[in-house]
Amino acid sequence: MPNFKLTIEYDGTDFCGWQIQRANERTVQAEIKKALEKIVKHPVTVIGAGRTDSGVHALGQVAHVRLSSSITPFVLLKALNANLPEDIAILGVKKVSDVFHAQFSARSKIYRYTILNRESRCAKERKFCLHIRQPIDIPMLTKAARVFIGRHDFRAFRGSATSQKRRDKSKTTVRTVNKIVLRRRKDFIFCDIEANGFLYKMVRNIVGTLLDVSAGRIRPKDLKAIMASGDRRKAGKTAAAHGLCLYKVNY
């Protein structure tokens, strides 16, 4: 069965995340599965590069699907976009080798967290950014964020105990962060984090901790000890889901 790589954009606002959950919850994976099965008329398993939480968006989620169909990538792209709800768009379809696996073949993933940093709210981007009124010192935070770069045990930055039990089956909590880039464009701040993998809620906990550093609630020099403690309660708040976006998956 030919293997297809799908590149997917979604507005996560009205989804209970990526992963199929209970039957009455709307998820991106379930919508794509439904559309595919309507097109190819056989059961399809949709494997994503990673789960995104409820309310989190994607500009570059990737999935792979095996279809017993002679459909071409271009026709599949058109058929999917015609059959999916408007808050999911398929950006690309590519035939890939049999060994390609959306999750296991991924070298790294980039998440983008977007902050609107000014006094007034915005209307157009309101569902895609967190509004922070207090000035944010980018050079200071960039320096503070260096503590996360490299191979570390990120146990202190994973989801809390309850959510862990439900979601995080990872045996190891060691991950390698390649890059954290903070950049201002007009009144928006983008925080791009690239890693070989992420623990449940890891990006939102890192961003929340950096925002606590920005607000003076955590001292930059304490970050190392917080990481070493492995204690979630010592790290900062979890930043809101709607500011987060799965930006790109590298293979």
Added chain:
Amino acid sequence: MPNFKLTIEYDGTDFCGWQIQRANERTVQAEIKKALEKIVKHPVTVIGAGRTDSGVHALGQVAHVRLSSSITPFVLLKALNANLPEDIAILGVKKVSDVFHAQFSARSKIYRYTILNRESRCAKERKFCLHIRQPIDIPMLTKAARVFIGRHDFRAFRGSATSQKRRDKSKTTVRTVNKIVLRRRKDFIFCDIEANGFLYKMVRNIVGTLLDVSAGRIRPKDLKAIMASGDRRKAGKTAAAHGLCLYKVNY
């Protein structure tokens, strides 16, 4: 009574346009009036730089309001953003001279029309752009658009007869277009049109006509005759409302 200039952003998706209409229709002007009257506790008249149609957005709408209140611009900004629905944001509040009038003091207005020009749909920006699959030749359209630049009778590009009767009380249909700039940024095309004033639906009719030129339905060399005819039926289709945004008002 001190005169305040408000700069306003709104997501027009869920509004019946700017202007107060029947009581059961949700409009931006009515929401701002309601919020202001709650804050200053006296009846307020909100005068906008121009009406925007149902579904049209704004990043830089301007209004003026006279308030019998000693409220400072900063406090008014905060109070308005706290009291307005999330699809309206006040970007700035300024005390202005008594003679400032949002509509009559305006030197020009800039509207931006956004087109997504590629095969696949998008999810995040879907409510703010028109999706056109066929390739668009920017240099060709830029050249064709020159016919609109300058002082012309735009009668052929105003709203159709029915809507005219209801909305367009303008005595003259002569307007001066200062600039039309078409620009591509990744898969998006922005068409910025600046004029001293616009007839009802004029931007959407100019853009729709340019898209008909792009699709080969209208020849560039016929545009001059279409304009001279003053006949709405000779011009192109009206481009969809959700691609349009009142970008800036110059004073």
